[in-house]
Amino acid sequence: MRCWAIIPAAGSGSRLGADRPKQYLSLHGATVLFHTLSFFLADSRFSQVLVALAADDQLFRHSDAAALPVQTVVGGDTRHASVLAALRALQGRAEDHDWVFVHDAARPLLLASDLQQLFTTLKDAETENFAGAILAVPVADTLKRVANDGTIEATVDRQGLWRAMTPQVFRFQALLTALISSESRAIAVTDEASAMEAAGHTVRIVRGRDDNIKITQGQDLMIAEQIFAWQRQQGWRD
Numbered sequence: 001m002r003c004w005a006i007i008p009a010a011g012s013g014s015r016l017g018a019d020r021p022k023q024y025l026s027l028h029g030a031t032v033l034f035h036t037l038s039f040f041l042a043d044s045r046f047s048q049v050l051v052a053l054a055a056d057d058q059l060f061r062h063s064d065a066a067a068l069p070v071q072t073v074v075g076g077d078t079r080h081a082s083v084l085a086a087l088r089a090l091q092g093r094a095e096d097h098d099w100v101f102v103h104d105a106a107r108p109l110l111l112a113s114d115l116q117q118l119f120t121t122l123k124d125a126e127t128e129n130f131a132g133a134i135l136a137v138p139v140a141d142t143l144k145r146v147a148n149d150g151t152i153e154a155t156v157d158r159q160g161l162w163r164a165m166t167p168q169v170f171r172f173q174a175l176l177t178a179l180i181s182s183e184s185r186a187i188a189v190t191d192e193a194s195a196m197e198a199a200g201h202t203v204r205i206v207r208g209r210d211d212n213i214k215i216t217q218g219q220d221l222m223i224a225e226q227i228f229a230w231q232r233q234q235g236w237r238d
């Protein structure tokens with residue numbers, strides 16, 4: 001049984017509105033993508049790291065990430081399609097029961113302690129009958145549903161609500177089947193767990209670190225810079 005890492009990096013970063021896709025923005029002297037790919041390459045438990053790039057990506061080959069020993073695949077118009085493309089690239093090499101860890105390129109602050117929590121949880125997958133696990137954090141704010149005119153329509157009960165993060169880890173064949181099924185049924189999934197849930201699988205939540213943020217909008221890059229510096233100061237990253 002082997003482990004594979006899939007890094008979806010084919011997005012355009014439209015919500016952040018930078019001058020390039022956010023995975024190519026600089027974070028403490030290297031691109032966001034370089035940090036994320038390097039993290040998984042440094043862990044010998046992974047047989048290979050695959051990165052899904054946009055079909056028209058012109059930046060990767062000129063970036064610091066181009067020198068890394070990863071397999072590139074052409075991603076799709078959605079994150080779902082990009083992950084599916086990477087899974088299809090594994091067909092013929094990955095065994096059905098291999099674990100596939102999917103992690104957003106835009107989450108460069110993942111720490112080894114969180115990854116280890118996932119590996120430890122997976123040891124119980126067979127005996128406790130769950131299909132995989134995801135990092136997540138409980139919602140701490142009051143949630144509002146807002147109308148188009150900017151007024152509050154409702155307050156959403158946050159009891160039991162968690163924010164899904166990545167890595168999300170599932171068995172190769174089960175994940176491939178679930179994503180193909182979601183695609184064929186035109187079910188829009190924004191994470192792998194959604195597809196697995198729709199396929200009837202049980203997914204385990206692992207309480208992750210709050211600083212495993214996804215660089216998405218507003219001041220996220222500045223926040224990531226601060227977190228990165230603090231993690232380094234704590235000795236949690238090189």
Ligand SMILES: Nc1ccn([C@@H]2O[C@H](COP(=O)(O)OP(=O)(O)OP(=O)(O)O)[C@@H](O)[C@H]2O)c(=O)n1
Pocket residue numbers: 007008009010011012013014015016021022023052075076077078079080082083104105106107214215216
């Ligand atoms: N067609 C897509 C869309 C997204 N992603 C990747 O999925 C991760 C999470 O997606 P998101 O944060 O939404 O990134 P973007 O799609 O780039 O952002 P936006 O929605 O603001 O354009 C990112 O690493 C992104 O590169 C991908 O591989 N393929």
Ligand SMILES: C[C@](O)(CO)[C@H](O)COP(=O)(O)O
Pocket residue numbers: 079104163164165166190191192214216
């Ligand atoms: C996978 C994910 O990061 C979990 O929160 C999130 O769903 C990605 O969504 P995005 O809109 O593609 O950023």
